[in-house]
Amino acid sequence: SQNQNYQITAWCQRMMREHIHEGSLCIDATMGNGNDTQFLCTQAGRNGSVLAFDIQPAALEHTKERLAHALPYCNYQLILDSHERLDAYAAPESADCIAFNLGYLPGGDHTLATKPGSTLTALEKSLSLLKKDGLLCICIYSGGDTGFAERDAVLSWLQTLDSRKYLVLLTQYYNRPNNPPIPAFVIRL
Ligand code: SAM
Numbered sequence: 615s616q617n618q619n620y621q622i623t624a625w626c627q628r629m630m631r632e633h634i635h636e637g638s639l640c641i642d643a644t645m646g647n648g649n650d651t652q653f654l655c656t657q658a659g660r661n662g663s664v665l666a667f668d669i670q671p672a673a674l675e676h677t678k679e680r681l682a683h684a685l686p687y688c689n690y691q692l693i694l695d696s697h698e699r700l701d702a703y704a705a706p707e708s709a710d711c712i713a714f715n716l717g718y719l720p721g722g723d724h725t726l727a728t729k730p731g732s733t734l735t736a737l738e739k740s741l742s743l744l745k746k747d748g749l750l751c752i753c754i755y756s757g758g759d760t761g762f763a764e765r766d767a768v769l770s771w772l773q774t775l776d777s778r779k780y781l782v783l784l785t786q787y788y789n790r791p792n793n794p795p796i797p798a799f800v801i802r803l
Pocket of ligand 1: 729
């Protein structure tokens, strides 16, 4: 079994921790059951704020309950809306960290997975919301019923980013079979 510390969410959280401080504004673009939302809320602290998006009402219900138990404060807003509209909720250059966990919710409805078109719109808008030195963290999944279209679209998009403005890092589980997930990071320079 794989060491928990090297699973994709742990790996991404390790990177995100470096970019979040007490008082940060963070965005979880794909709330799901709220694992990353809880992490962002904890890192941003009582004086920070977290905006979390999902299109499934069940995601908001699960996350609301989870956070109420986990946190002694409420520094979050759970938003039932597509991440394509995240720029309607946050000012330009205001976020220290924006997280995307693509694909479908395990145990949930696979047809409600993220889709290439809306994901790219949301990623593009995310760039304009990042502060200098802010981090955009993307967990990319492929294979199975997710297919490869979204992975390929995101990887192509990452390659187009201006290297004078953004640092793009990809991590690979290089010796792992069966289309392992790809943690990708964009830092606004
Ligand atoms: N990080 C989450 C967690 O801790 O449980 C898991 C996220 S799951 C892989 C992807 C989520 O993205 C699903 O809950 C799905 O409903 C959501 N989603 C799909 N399309 C979306 C969209 N356009 N805007 C916001 N969320 C979307």
